[in-house]
Amino acid sequence: MAELRSDLQLLQFRNVRTYIQSGNIVFDSASRTASSLTRKIGAHIEKQHGFRPHILILNREELLTAIVSNPFPKAISNPKTLHFFFLAEAATVADMNALENAKTPTEK
Numbered sequence: 560m561a562e563l564r565s566d567l568q569l570l571q572f573r574n575v576r577t578y579i580q581s582g583n584i585v586f587d588s589a590s591r592t593a594s595s596l597t598r599k600i601g602a603h604i605e606k607q608h609g610f611r612p613h614i615l616i617l618n619r620e621e622l623l624t625a626i627v628s629n630p631f632p633k634a635i636s637n638p639k640t641l642h643f644f645f646l647a648e649a650a651t652v653a654d655m656n657a658l659e660n661a662k663t664p665t666e667k
Contacts, residue, residue, distance in 0.1 A: 560580055564576070566607060567600070573587040574586060593616040596614075600614055
């Protein structure tokens with residue numbers, strides 16, 4: 560994660576912070592479009608490391624909307640048990656049976 564943080568700092572992003580070994584990064588940028596940031600970051604990583612990762616960029620408002628829309632408000636008291644997952648595009652089919660079968664007894 561230190562190398563990834565350094566990569567983004569080289570791209571002139573500010574306040575770059577990473578979260579454990581998740582690949583999640585928070586940063587400030589003067590760029591206003593996620594598509595331009597995605598191209599810039601992807602090209603840099605490909606040049607430096609030999610692969611182009613899938614990148615999903617959310618702005619502050621999108622993250623705040625996810626937090627406010629949390630369907631499990633009781634989990635706020637123990638935030639390490641609450642996990643958000645984001646899709647690059649809307650799912651076309653929701654296989655609720657597969658999700659139900661994949662979850663553990665302590666998951667909702």
